[in-house]
Amino acid sequence: MMKKWLALLLAGIMTLSLAACGGTPSNEPSNSNPSAPADNNENNEPNADSEKKTYKIGYLTPDTSSGFYQEVLASLQAACTEAGHELVYDIVSDATEMRSAYDTLLLQNVDFILEGYSTREVAIPYVEEAVSSGIPIMTMCFDSGVEGAYAYGTSDQGMGIQFGETAKDIIENKWAGQIPDLIVLISAFSLIPSMDIRVTQTVDTLTEAYPEVANVEVVKVDYQGSYDTVYQQAVDTFTAHPDAQRVLMVGAADSLCSYVISAIEVSEMEDKCYLISSDYSENFQNYVQETLAAGQDRPWYGSLDLETSTYGYKVLDKIEQILAGTCSEVYTEHVPVMVTSDNYTELRGG
DSSP, X not given: OHHHHHHHHHHHHHHHHTTTTEEOOOSSOOSOOTTSOOOOOTTOOOOTTSOOOOOEXXXXXXXXXXXHHHHHHHHHHHHHHHHTOEEEEEEOOSHHHHHHHHXXXXXXXXXXXXXXXXXXXXXXXXXXXXXXXXXXXXXSSSOOOOTTOEEEEEEHHHHHHHHHHHHHHHHHHTSXXXXXXXXXXXXXXXXXXXXXXXXXXXXXXXXXXXXXXXXXXXXXXEOOSOHXXXXXXXXXXXXXXXXXOOEEEEESSGGGHHHHHHHXXXXXXXTTEEEEEESOOHHHHHHXXXXXXXXXXXXXXXXXXXXXXXXXXXXXXXXXXXXXTOOOOSEEEOOOEEEETTTHHHHHOO
């Protein structure tokens, strides 16, 4: 029973961890990669009559039943089918399954491994193993920092910078240039500390533009395996700050935000809060459409869209470069788009 409970908890954590698959890129990526396959064309000349080479690509991913992982898998499958590549994948729900999933890909003689499991501590030993075995590998949820491995994805720090830029817009366009008097960061601080920078970078980015933000109180709402705790901590935060008039709220993932919105409404803080987050979930899209229909501002202002319908195509493009030996960019940043209630109609057509 305990094992089943832990598995369910981990599933919830994984939904957060790459509800918006992020990681922190290495500061100094190398320009060469020893795991890239050698060019087998002895004459080193292209053969115009030969067909494009196809590959078998192995993909390790968490639960694909909904959200980011489902959409990325669909776009990756479509991209591989169109390019003539074979995609095989295995679902990894916890650390104990990683060994068998990795070995299953090897038994299928894959030409490349795309590591989409988002727990760095679990994945890195397998990244190191692949590199030492000469198997090209790329992580999709973080930059492993392992020499010889590649990475593609949206960095948590990059997301934090975009949150900060959006917060600047809120200050200038919603609060007439006045900085917030309270900042609330919502994330899984205890369970996924590597994701902290996704929200803490927001404060750093704001402080660069408005030095006085350094004096603003910052409260952390911590998802601890239960969404109810997020709701209660948010309510408690409003209760403890009855005089707050401008509250900036930053959520690491949309999955947390419905509970935060409920707390805002129960606390009657709708006209004092703006919430920004990530994932561009169906919940957020519905909320923005309702906001536009109402013709008034509402708290949940924006969400980062990773544009998952094209994600797989971009990932495959880099994989093909790696396999062709032409990829010099070790880490590739996937830059999401911040969709807000102000630009939704322009960006999404209604």
